[in-house]
Amino acid sequence: MSSILETKGLTKSFGAITAAANINVTINEKEIVGVIGSNGAGKTTFINMVTGYLKPTGGSILFRGRDITGFSPRQVTRTGICRSFQVAQLFPELTTLENMLVAHAMLSKKRLGMQAPMKSQTNIDTAMAALSGYEIESYADAPVATLPQGIRKLLDIAMAMASGPDLLLLDEPTSGVAIEEKFGLMDTVMEAVKRSGAASLFVEHDMEIVSRYATRVIAFYDGHIIADGPTEEALNNPEVREYIVGSELHLQKPEDDQNAEN
Amino acid sequence: MSQDSQPRKNSRFHLTVFALIAMLTAVLSVGTPAPAQAEDGTFKLGLVTFLSGGAAGPFGVPARNAAELVIEAINKGTLPAPYNSIGIAGQAIEPIIIDEAGGGTKQVGEYRNLIQRKNVDAVIGYISSGDCMAIAPVVEELETLTVFFDCGTPRIFEDNKYKYLFRTGPTSTMDNVAAARYVLDINPDLKSVSGINQNYSFGKDSWADFKGSIQTLKPSVEFKTEQFPKIYAGQYGAEVSSLMLEKAEVIHSSFWGGDMEGLVLQGAARGLFDDFTGVFTCGETGMFRLADQIAEGTILGARGPFGVYAPKSPLNDWLRKNFMARYGTPPTYPAYKMAQALMGLKAAADKAAATAGKKPTQDEIIAAFTGLEFEGPGGTVKMALGNGHQAVQDMYYGQYSNKNGKPTMTNVKRYPADCVNPPDGVTSTEWIKNGLKQASCK
Amino acid sequence: MLKTDNTSRNLCIAFVLLLLVGLILPNWLAFLTTIALAKAMVVVGLVMLMRAGLVSFGQGLYYCLGGYTVGIAGQHLGITDAVGILFVSAFIAGCLAALLGLLLCRYREIFFAMLTLAFSMILYGVLVKTSELGSTDGFNVAKVTLLGWQPSPGQLSLVVYSLACLVAFLTAFFMHRYYQSGMGFAGEAVRENEIRVEYLGVSPQRVVFIKYVLAAMLAAVGGSITAMIAGHVDPEMAYWTTSGEFVFVALLGGTGHVVAAFIGAFLFEVIRTIAFDLAPYTWQMILGTTLLLVIFFLPKGLWSLLKAKKVGGNNV
């Protein structure tokens, strides 16, 4: 398998605090990678660096061999990496369909039109098809502000995938979602990802989900990678057991306080 | 277009149209006068003056008060001679008062309303020079007799010729030319001058005229600091310091209203005008209110022969007595100017009526108004400039004194109209620059 | 799913009606309507910015610039062709906006409002200082011509009225389509969530920049028409109260539809004229009260009133 993303010695510090130190990760095509680690271990920092939200203090990021270190989020997006968010980043006052239409319009290779209607029948058909790929087409006309968490998460991911990226980074796709809905959501997402042929990386606290969907696991602890390998192997790593899994297996706390921002 | 369109598609549009029509009807019904009324017996007169904002207190409202008083007297026929006949050419005045606030564009709209919707027979108004500039061309377009009573910029009749437009108040050129003459008359050895004027047209023009006149009359005078604080700034601490540091003998200021009074107060608290002589071209309005704050010897102007400078006459006595009785303060120059405008209009209309032997047409009134010489509360007014459309008057300056506990003006000097106004056809700027020629002073 | 949108057709009808009505309108009302249309142009631009979550307290800058362009072109350069001047002033405003926009597109919320206000006050200061342009008195604008034809003073207001109708119609027509376009929705996207916009590969700054420039050009055209009909320009056009008035009108009309700006502007002029009439001493109080009532009862502007009725009509 050929690698698409490669980070070399990626480091991020905020003043005296080091959020990520010397992160070397390689992700191969069509791979599904689970990322685990306790809160503050550096998982989100890693995604934020790769997608350009944070500028690394050191190290480099290569995407298909091209150095994308220091790219802005939109440049990263244009190169073919997309992401979802812990708290779904949507346009709350627009409807689900409009959200999807905006995503398509923006991610398409063409410039944003100033006269051509966004809601043309063709565009709507494309957007509806995309929504049904995530089984949320029935919410098309509902304003996003009224949607349940799970649907928002799916829409968030659907929008990220609208450009057909090569790599999808999912930041806690199941946080804020009721336990009984988590597997359904992941099934939907993973199926869609597989259909698109993109590689994906997802941050997850729930080890059941990790072991069910990931083919490979990267474990973060205190800004470092302490394990990287096939799922079974990584989860059984003694350090991982001690620092993450042991304390994580019964930890289902979604990070609710983040929702206030939405 | 298609007949089968559902009703809801059109309803939004229909509602819009409906709302528009409803509003239009509302305006029309509010604004249109009962039809028959306009014709006989009444003379509808639009009055435009500041009723809000910073110019309302010192200018707008005194002028409004004077208008109220004089119109009432005209309608009753109780003004002193020669205005003791009833009404304007026999017609009672029906005033319509409009606020001058809102700027030139707004005022052009309101002016059109007055002429076209309210069908006024004439308009008297406008304090701001900017408004006058904006209104002037519209006056010609709408062909209705209009009298500017206060605004000072000479540009109006210098730049263009008008048929329907008159100005019964003198221009601000006269204030500053006379001020320069006066300053040199009382102090022929004058060495230095500073200025503090508001940073807008009137302030800048006033300073330019004053400075130009001094330069022409005594080129050796040195100009120290030239302060231009923003209009309505209110606080002049730094300016006063600067004026003190520069130590010019004379400080010229065309501040008016609240700004002028604020400067007087802040100067008084620091003794500025005790050490240096202040020249306030619009200072007369504060003379009684700030009696114990104005420094001895301060030179005050009234923008014409108005207020304390108004020569004794039955008209002047009448205005002072009745204004005082009704409003509790003596009339200041805006009140005089408004009274003067009304009297000018009446004089012209009455003269036209006498010639025509019947109710005069507008053209007849205009013919009578052009070049007219009439008496106002401030003495004789000559419509001498701008082909007989722009008034000139004598100008007075004096020095303030409160020695015996009663505010008075001392060393009062009169400057004849010809002495402080350019001859017809010459612009103020040229006239001042080219040596104030053809001026006959006494 | 796809709702039939008759706005374009209705706009055409409204345009023709306005033109026809112009022939019988009394001159003062034509003047009022022209001013309303001119201001509505500014407000349309402002609404476009507001849809992107940005409120400019400095549209007076371009309004004034447009007005002065007409004045200077006619008085000092001898260019009086009405249509030509509209293009010139839109171009000049566009250039200035492109310059300022580079800076402003990074600003949001109150800071955007304050910086736009500062810029417009700086132009005000420059004009007050410039005696050659009449300082605060401003100066009178030469009468415009139309393709070489010099209308008589009596015809002029009808000509400018018709021009204003045409420009307003074109603006409404294209802006309505713009609101429905990808770029139009990009504004709302920026208002709602800039991070998402970034991650959709689009620069929110660029979106804001384009809108700012467009709004500036519209404001300049509005200012030009105002100068043509009023025949006079002064720095007051750039003063913050003028810009505040535009925000007032935008709120009065609402941001829901392009036509709302026109209704808002017209009603504002009417309300102000009536207030001047009925209460020459307390008209500000009437305006203030109207503003508060609209904000309280119609947070989405007068447009929501029309829309609510429409929805009501649906159920019948």
Next chain:
Amino acid sequence: MDTLLVILIDGIVYSSWLFIVAAGLTLVYGVMKILNMAHGSLYAIGAYSAASMVGWYFTNGYVPWASYLVFLAAAILAGAFAGLLIERGLLRVMYGRDEVVMILVTYGVLLILEDVIKLLWGVEAYFAYQPYSLVGRTKLLGITFANYDFVLIAAAVVIGAMLWAGLNRTIQGKLLRAVIHDRDISMAMGINVKRTFFVTFVLGSALGALAGGLTAPALSVVPGIGIEVGILAFAVVVIGGLGSVGGAAVGALMVGIARAIAVHTYPQVELFVIYGVMAMVLVVRPQGLFVSTVARKI
């Protein structure tokens, strides 16, 4: 050298005045996120109340020195009362609206207050100059200063110190700071935010009116005096950083000294100073001087 010192003194006097005017505005913004356009009208109300009180006081010939207490109290009370009416009668039902909408709300209040002031006090000028000259003058650096201007500096320092102490040293103040810092969390922690708003607005209004009262002796109190002052206070607050009292002090100093320099060296640019400084500060620091940007967590 002397000129330099004079510039400094003039600058500080003007800054003190600006600070007093801006303090209430920035406090209200900090707590309530309302940029009160009617702040200038409250200033005018204070000035009018003080001026009419001074007029009454001196006509009756009471002890001159006690007049300060009387007219300042009148200004504060009038401001607080107006603030109370505005908050209870209007703002209360508007809370939660967009910041910009709130600006428009207060703009409506400004329009109404301008006419209310006119109805209450008429358009004639009011004077209150007795307290201005009462404290005498000082000769300094070859020119004369009014001691009242130094009183103004003292007043600014006292008001600043009281605000600082009030915010940092009292329980109520700490609660206010909590609300400034994070309104939602404060509410969750059981702070009565509505009451805080009420108190803040009344306090801010009283401060605005106090500024008017303090300035009244140097002015001719006429319609419209508040409007320019309001926009000036805006500029100061934006320069310093919205909601920061310390920022308002620094903003006032910058504008005051810049203005004094302009007046003494190149008076023609006085008109631009304030907006020039504001534009420059915003270009360099978009959030104002004393407010730091918070990156949004995603």
